Amino acid sequence: METILTINNLTKKFGYLTAVKDLSFTINKGNVYGILGPNGSGKSTTLGVVLNVVNRTNGEFYWFDGNVSTHDALKKVGAIIERPNFYPYMSASQNLKLVCKIKGVDPRKIDDKLELVGLLDRKDSKFRTYSLGMKQRLAIASALLNDPEILILDEPTNGLDPQGIHQIRELIKDIAQNGTTILLASHLLDEVEKVCSHVVVLRKGKKLYSGRVDEMISSHGFFELKCQDHDNLKEFLNSVDYIDHLKEENGLITAFLSEPMAASDFNNLLFKKGFILSHLVKRKESLEEQFLHLTNNN
Amino acid sequence: MIRLLNLELQKLLTNTASKVLIFISFILPFFVILLSAIKINFFGFFTLELGELGIFDFPIIWHITTFFAAQFKFFFAIVVVSMIGNEYSNKTLKQNLIDGLSKKEFILSKFYTILFFSIVSTVLIFIISLCIGLYYSSIDEFRLIFRGTEFLIAYFVKLVGFFSLCLFFAMLLKRSAFALGFLFILYIFEWITFGLITWKFDADIAEKIQNFFPLKSMYKLIEQPFQRVAMTKFPDKGDLAYDYAVHAPEVIIVMCWTALLIFLSYRLLKQRDL
Numbered sequence: 001m002e003t004i005l006t007i008n009n010l011t012k013k014f015g016y017l018t019a020v021k022d023l024s025f026t027i028n029k030g031n032v033y034g035i036l037g038p039n040g041s042g043k044s045t046t047l048g049v050v051l052n053v054v055n056r057t058n059g060e061f062y063w064f065d066g067n068v069s070t071h072d073a074l075k076k077v078g079a080i081i082e083r084p085n086f087y088p089y090m091s092a093s094q095n096l097k098l099v100c101k102i103k104g105v106d107p108r109k110i111d112d113k114l115e116l117v118g119l120l121d122r123k124d125s126k127f128r129t130y131s132l133g134m135k136q137r138l139a140i141a142s143a144l145l146n147d148p149e150i151l152i153l154d155e156p157t158n159g160l161d162p163q164g165i166h167q168i169r170e171l172i173k174d175i176a177q178n179g180t181t182i183l184l185a186s187h188l189l190d191e192v193e194k195v196c197s198h199v200v201v202l203r204k205g206k207k208l209y210s211g212r213v214d215e216m217i218s219s220h221g222f223f224e225l226k227c228q229d230h231d232n233l234k235e236f237l238n239s240v241d242y243i244d245h246l247k248e249e250n251g252l253i254t255a256f257l258s259e260p261m262a263a264s265d266f267n268n269l270l271f272k273k274g275f276i277l278s279h280l281v282k283r284k285e286s287l288e289e290q291f292l293h294l295t296n297n298n
Numbered sequence: 299m300i301r302l303l304n305l306e307l308q309k310l311l312t313n314t315a316s317k318v319l320i321f322i323s324f325i326l327p328f329f330v331i332l333l334s335a336i337k338i339n340f341f342g343f344f345t346l347e348l349g350e351l352g353i354f355d356f357p358i359i360w361h362i363t364t365f366f367a368a369q370f371k372f373f374f375a376i377v378v379v380s381m382i383g384n385e386y387s388n389k390t391l392k393q394n395l396i397d398g399l400s401k402k403e404f405i406l407s408k409f410y411t412i413l414f415f416s417i418v419s420t421v422l423i424f425i426i427s428l429c430i431g432l433y434y435s436s437i438d439e440f441r442l443i444f445r446g447t448e449f450l451i452a453y454f455v456k457l458v459g460f461f462s463l464c465l466f467f468a469m470l471l472k473r474s475a476f477a478l479g480f481l482f483i484l485y486i487f488e489w490i491t492f493g494l495i496t497w498k499f500d501a502d503i504a505e506k507i508q509n510f511f512p513l514k515s516m517y518k519l520i521e522q523p524f525q526r527v528a529m530t531k532f533p534d535k536g537d538l539a540y541d542y543a544v545h546a547p548e549v550i551i552v553m554c555w556t557a558l559l560i561f562l563s564y565r566l567l568k569q570r571d572l
Contacts, residue, residue, distance in 0.1 A: 079396045
């Protein structure tokens with residue numbers, strides 16, 4: 001598989017504080033990656049290092065096959081970090097023209113990209129008159145100008161209203177469907193769960209997990225049960241081997257599966273044993289639960 | 299090089315404030331010199347014609363025009379300082395780097411812009427001085443006309459040096475206003491050092507050392523021309539005589555400062571986490 005970014009043992013220290021510690025991972029073409037971590041876990045610092053704005057203390061990273069300088073590699077990358085940064089006195093199309101000049105891209109693409117993010121009718125308005133949502137969309141248009149090999153987004157929905165968040169997410173999904181590799185840093189777990197196929201989990205600058213999202217949520221799910229014959233049901237469930245363990249809260253039994261099983265099969269089985277359920281829900285653990293589990297244990 | 303210059307010119311020329319300042323710093327001296335060359339009639343009471351003083355004759359005109367035009371450099375200094383300050387406050391410096399500009403290219407694009415405007419200004423001054431000089435002066439021999447054009451070289455070096463100093467301060471302090479304030483502090487500092495050395499040793503040594511300081515060395519490139527005008531009026535007064543010529547060591551000192559300041563600006567940016 002074609003690699004886009006390789007990071008080996010990357011360390012960044014700000015004085016006494018170690019923001020990123022011995023981090024290694026690779027980004028392959030065609031996947032959507034999420035970098036997860038609480039605030040201050042080193043997500044933005046890591047992105048800052050690979051984007052040439054933060055100097056590394058130790059370790060190395062290289063783009064593509066490692067034969068191009070970082071700033072030339074960045075011409076094939078689209079990136080948005082934290083807030084959209086543009087010249088407030090220039091119009092949207094002037095700002096994008098400037099980006100074209102930096103990246104060496106044909107300026108005729110500007111209108112296409114503005115149309116993609118729905119800003120074509122406001123292209124001659126000055127950047128400072130834009131709302132935050134529009135600024136963020138302009139940033140995406142700017143990052144897409146060079147039809148990048150990889151799109152890097154750092155907290156792209158930060159500070160947006162629900163409509164804005166929805167618009168940005170739809171855009172990201174569209175872009176991912178076109179085969180563009182995406183690296184998304186976020187602390188919003190449902191966001192990562194919805195769009196990413198792979199995930200890197202960071203805490204205090206250290207890597208806790210890296211791999212596929214569905215492997216991270218490795219459990220087979222759990223049943224939530226209610227039954228008149230409460231105690232007997234618990235006894236029965238403790239005795240069978242396809243249930244890993246039980247939890248009980250407010251009369252609601254949560255049974256964790258140790259192997260895959262459909263809710264209908266399970267219901268049928270219990271019925272045959274004479275248990276009549278008044279409540280049955282099958283659920284999977286969310287990324288959020290896994291994430292909290294992971295970040296608390298380590 | 300053209301790409302980097304083009305980039306910076308777009309940043310400057312779409313901004314109204316810098317457009318006005320650029321106009322003031324380069325076009326205004328052009329008009330001031332032009333106007334002063336015109337015979338002004340004050341309602342028939344008297345006519346003011348500076349040309350009659352002989353200040354528009356070759357070769358002194360090169361000295362006069364470059365000296366006065368150089369005073370307008372402060373307006374473009376504001377532009378230089380704010381073109382760095384704005385990049386920091388809008389965080390566009392960070393965005394430029396992310397978009398694929400290298401830190402070296404960033405500094406170079408600013409430096410090329412300084413060179414570009416300094417060249418434009420020097421060419422403008424050359425043209426206007428040549429026209430006015432030809433009008434007032436009776437000299438029409440090619441060799442004599444261009445005697446004294448070393449002041450144009452001094453003017454160019456002076457502008458580039460001064461703007462490089464502004465660039466460095468802006469890179470160092472990240473804020474336009476602080477950078478301009480620092481220029482003033484440097485000016486005071488140079489004079490305090492001068493005073494201290496005079497007090498400990500003597501004024502001669504102090505002046506020699508001060509000539510190496512950035513602001514003083516840039517000032518020294520083009521000495522004030524008033525005394526020279528007076529000298530031409532009263533040639534027999536020996537105590538008016540002074541050395542007004544442009545000296546190669548002075549030019550070299552300023553060029554060294556320019557190189558050092560641009561290099562330091564780059565080092566500063568390279569080491570900084572944005």
